Amino acid sequence: MAPKIDIASSPDLDGALRIFTSIGHVAKMGLVSTGYGSGWIGYHLPWRKDLTSDATSDVIDNAVIYSVLDSACAITPWAKLGYFFGYPTLDFRVDFVRRPTPRTDLIVRGECYALDADYAFMRAIAHEGDPDDPVATGNGTFMSFNREAFRK
C-alpha cells in the first residue's frame, strides 16, 4: 500500500502537487501536473493502453476522464487561497462531449471559481490541444473538512 503522506504538511503548492501526483490512483493513472495560476491547476494525462475502454478502439475510457476531471479539481483551492484547506468531493458531474481521439493524450485543467469556509465550487475541462473542442467538462461541489480552520 502507498506510503502514508500528509499532503497538508507540504509547505508549498509545488511540493503538494509532487505528492498528489505520486500517490495511489492519481499516480497509477499517470497524471502529471503542468502548471498553475490563481485558482487553477493544469495537468497532462499521457495516453496508455491500460486506460482504454476496449482492446481495439484505443480510446481512453470515460471513467478515466471522469476521474482526471475530479482529480484536477481536488487541490485547486490551494491555488486560490495560497494555503492548504481540504475539500473532499461532495458531488461531481461530467458531460462527455465527444469521443476522444484514439491514442491521444489529454490536457486537463481544474479550476476553483468560488469557495468559502464550507464549500468550494469547481469546474474542469479535458481536451486534446484545443480548449474550444473539449472531450469532456466537469463541475462539482466540494465540502470542507474543518470550517473553523478557514482563514479569509
Added chain:
Amino acid sequence: MSMSPSPYAAFLNLREDVNADGRRIAVLDPGETCYAREGVMHGGATGALLEYAARLAVLDALREKGNGDKPPSLATVSMTVDYLRPGPMSPNRALGRIVKLGQRVAHVSVDAWNADPAKLFATGKITIGIQL
C-alpha cells in the same frame, strides 16, 4: 450478454458479479490503483464503479426487452455522483436501476455500498446513449 472487461476495468480490479436476487452488480476490490488516502478509495474509482454498474443494468434491461444477443453499443453521455461518505478500501459494490429505457438513451440510478446495502457511500445518476 456478458460485458467484455475493459483494460481500465482490469487496471482498477473492477468486475461484475450476481446479486442474491439474480441481478448483475459491479464489484470493485480496490488496491493501489484505487487508493486516495489512508483507508479511503479515490472518488474517481467510485465513479468508475457506478458507471460500470449502470452499463450492466442497461445491458440486462435490453436483454429483457428482447433485443437479442448482439451486444449494443453503449456510450455514457453524462454522469453525476453524490459522495455520501468515504469509499472504503475493501470490496465495494454497486447496483444500477433503470429509471427509463428509451430507444436512444437510458436513464440509470446507481447506488454503491460496502458491507451493508442499506448504508450507501455513493449514489449517482447516469445517462447512457444506446446504439443497437
